[in-house]
Amino acid sequence: MDQDDDNLQYCYARWSDSIWHNYSFVYAGDDDYNVSTTNTTKILIASHTSQQTISERLRQELLDQGLSCYLLNENTPQSLNARANVIQWCDIFIIVISRLYQRTSFCMEALHYAKDMRKPIISILAETNFRPYGALGAISASAILSIVLNSDTPFVHAISEITKSARSKVANKTNTVKVIDPSEMNDNDTISTLPQGSSTCVVLICTTDDGNSVGQLIYESLIATELSVVVENLSKPNATCSIAKCTVFVPILTSQLEQTPICRVAFEQACRLSKPVVPVIAIKKWRPEGWLGLVIAGRVFYRIVDRETAYKPFYDSNRIIDLRVAIETACQPVPSETEREEIEKNLLRKELDECKSKLSIWPPKRKSRVIDTMKARQPVRIQLPEPHADSYFDHTHHSITRITFRAPPPIVDQYSLPKRRPLDCMISYQWNKQDLVRQVYEDFHMRNVQIWFDIWGAMQGSTNDAMATGVECAKVILVFLSKEYIESTNCQLEFRYGVQRGKAFVILRTESSILMEQWMLEAIEGFPQYDVYSYNVLEQSINGIPMIDVIVQAVRSLAQAQPPDPVDDCSAELFELRSLLDDARDALSIQTGVARYKTCTRCGQQFDDYSKDGCKKHSAYFLGGGGLLESQWVCCRQQTADSPGCIPCEHIDQPRVFVEDPQYGTSTWKPA
Template sequence: MGCGASNNDVATSPTHAFSFATSPNTKMTNANTSHVTNIPTTNTTKILIASHTTQQTISERLRQGLVDQDLSCYLLNENTPQSLSARANVIQWCDVFIVVISRLYQRTPFCMEVLNYAKDLHKPIISILAETTFRPYGALGAISASAIRSIVLNNDTSFIHAVSEITNSARNVVANNKNAAKVMDLSEMNDNHTISTFPQGSSTCTVLICTTDDGNVVGQLVYESLTSTQSSVIVENLLKPNATCSVAKCTVFVPILTPQLEQTSLCRAAFEQARLLSKPIIPVIAIKKWRPEGWLGLIIAGRVFFRIFDQETAYKPFYDSNCITDLRVAIETACQPVPSETEREKIEKNALQKELEECKSKLSRWPPKRKSRVIDSMKARQPVRIQLQEPHADAYFDHTHHSITRMTFRAPPSIVDQYGLPKRRPLDCMISYQWNKQDLVREIYEDFHMRNVQTWFDIWGAMQGSTNDAMATGVECAKVMLVFLSKEYIESTNCQLEFRYAVYRGKAFVILRTEPNILMEQWMLEAIQGFPQYDVYSYNVLEQPINGVPMIDVIVQAVRNLAQVQPPDPVDDCSAELFELRSLLDDARDALSAKTGVARYKTCTRCGQQYDDYSKDGCKKHSAYFLGGGGGLLEDQWVCCRQQTADSPGCMPCEHIDQPRAFVEDPHYGTSTWKPA
């Protein structure tokens, strides 16, 4: 994914913060903080513990242990505090942000928004793994993989250890922090909801554009671009006398973000209501060199937003598109009805229940013997490293570059569904780069596309919803990370987040160094050790041959060969109830295999991976024929993907097979294919 330098512009020193000092034996609650006596101090380490309400007992116990160590603690969950300002302020207040990881935290938007905001503020994060059968994924997985400390809670001893580890880490953070925040009294935090006095508008619409005076021009630009495709679009200026807001009656909420909007209480109330009603929010920043902080920074944390300042920036060409077109596509996607998680899981639950009943009728013992699902979330998965063959070509093997657009070729495979929600599909590789290298990246993506490599990167509207979720989903789906290494990449917080998560998920790497003298930390050097690395300072280098093979083909073949040997990376992206049904069915299938004496798992004769009859996807075959048999004018190669050997990895997704295969020559044309393919 492209990591923009602008993402590092988020303020690291908050404009408002709170100090809540306590004596060692003081018990704290989030309610009635105004009744707590404040002890003046500037040295108290401030801890924020964020959890879902189902993990409140764990949070309370951690808090008490930390208070006993003279640390100030505050608890935050999806319900408390309620107002956006209070939630943003308490995150700014803390020195260290602790997240208690659970399935419900992962699946609760109000929990995830505060974690994304803590990440945007560069808060030191400590992750507490509270469920031993759950490995976080998506934004939660990526951010927790970059935490300064991760701790597993499973018994009383681990609680004592957790308190000790948190105390030491937090004090070290404060001791090394030279940017002291402006401190205010936490008891002054205003948690008043403004929705009770919210002036409701009466206009029903598909798209509501909300603005203030300093965003009117941009609001009108957006309005004019939408009216050609959306029949129901309205603009409301919330600074007008007696202004009302129709956010409750819209499908998609498009706020035009400006300093004036940030300071307007009615605007904040509109956002509060949009959040509570789960309205899709697509922000547009309308002021140059400005980024929201406080409650508005919390709202856009982790969201895809658009920067449109005037007519020029709205329609300035960006490859084959422009900003206003991409905004319109995002709005049209958000206008589609989105089923709830419960509705989306109901279909699978019904199917699983049916299969379970069938298994139950065939087994004499029910439930079947259960396997332990406890996982070691602290342990990173390990990639498979292989020895790649030296490139070699005996005959003519040239390289021709093809430029592609959305008008003539398909865009990178989407990893969001029709509702803009993350979905998973196998990818050969994901491109990880810093935005300043986007021109080079795009040219190489085009070459990968022409060679049928399933590659994903973040242009052409592939980024929707949460940027952190989209990035993490790309990492999870990819077998190989194609990293465009540069000095800006090393310095980018988001690129580092992406790279760390790839290491945690056990991804293979192919490294393209785009400039000389790049200094890397030891952990990065260890992660890429044994993987292929190439110097690609300009696109022209890719046309130069290595032992007769153009460098671009050497890189492509390295990606393919590494991708083929990497094991699947399963993601447990479901509710606890659905996870239990999946696990029970898996155990029932094992029991049926043991009863019948028929091995459940087979070895694919095409790729060598293990599979069963319930997980056949994930293989690849060639979509065309193999040209040559040696001695010709042209280098032997598969026509579909330019690979040079008959047994090279396939290029078109298909199901695994266990039938014997034969490489068959067609004497009429001098070509060969595998039977079955």
């Protein structure tokens, strides 16, 4: 989705105008890393320090090819100025993908910034059993080149491909951004110590003179809560900053703040202390680009320039309310990844001990977990039946007011962490089509379709992660195709990630004469496509069926046919425990002679006793035909008795019987 922030109660930092955006950290510390950077192609290699050996070898080989090259990791360079500068400096951004890179905030911050700076990306997959997910997965899916480092890919071949792609991409391109050569950059460009304030508080609002009125406005909105709030103006003489004593940092971003050294140091301390940051931009149509652009890249930010913009109604909310919700969410204590994983590890170890006691041979035979990350997952294409109705089957749109409209539920939990709940469908659209999208969402919602799109209140924390999580959770991507969608790099990023993860598509063309690239045409080949130039078209019938119902039934049928899309969002240790338990369960099945997997008698998917979730049943009864009304499930308007269900439930393997109630002329499945 792409959007115009002037129409929003807050802005999504993720949406700029290019597909080549990524953050990373350059290593420019020692003299032997400094090379001449005249007119040669400039390469930045970003990695976690756990992959430093690979990065250093890549760097040396690329230097031998006559390219300028620096390394960047989570530790170096240290200053925000140096980190932002080195990302701006490079022509090509190479990312060495690993689990630890995915899970390190400093690395991902750099990736988001490279994305915002429109840097061409080359991805190097260093771990053969890891498929990147979230923002890393989405951004790397749009790389100009992807290479898997394994025994089948000689290093010299990888260097050759990188060199060729880099020089080809940079040819005839001029970098107009004024940057300093990394060898001349002062990584110690920082105040040695931040003047520490004495105010202990929950929420610290930091501002400068040109943002002070907005800071006071936000302060007034928070004092009615139980949160202790302090405002500090860092442009005052002898200013101090209480970052170390606050829970949440709310900076009021302005051009003066960007140019004030103490403000940069305050951000650096906030990063070191892992303080939650909820940024507010206090200038209309302004975006920071340098060090300040780095620290807010990929974050949801809130544009509040005066009282009018703060309280202007936006559907069921306004900007100041959404900001307050974000601040209150950020105040909640967040368990560390280690704490969250330790709970699952303990459960897995107990289950492993139980399996071990039953198996005659331990450890069990291990399966290969090598992933062909160069190959996109493939969706299941199905033949949809021709729509047809013999009796009355009209459509009534339920227009939902701002008060009663139910926004899509958040795709993140109370900690702003991905909430991986299964979705039938995710809507991908360009922001100018939001009115049409909202109407279609309302119709899908009334038909019990689990659907999500990014609208107010549905995103927190990282916008790129929220988008990627939506794609990962969805079985089907419903695309509102327009010329602006094709031209939007951010919409393309979303679409590409859907292709990479093997999602099914349903295409709604919202205007005529849309030209698509060949790769997009191939991705949607065999999937249903409809011309929907206005909402009125959806009310028109196809063989007696309103088009909106034809589309809904296509989404349901495709969603039921798609296999699960597992995401290994965990550490290497937890992944190993999960894999070992899976192998142990396979071994138990072989030893006992009892098949592990069964076929669901409701949806036809494979499942076992450890993964019963993922099915759906109907919540009401089936109204048989023969009368004035078309045969349909009253809960979701589907026309056939064996149509996909509409509410989540567990898989079953019991025989099912379709039972008619002669008294009412209705039918239900037993069991449902």
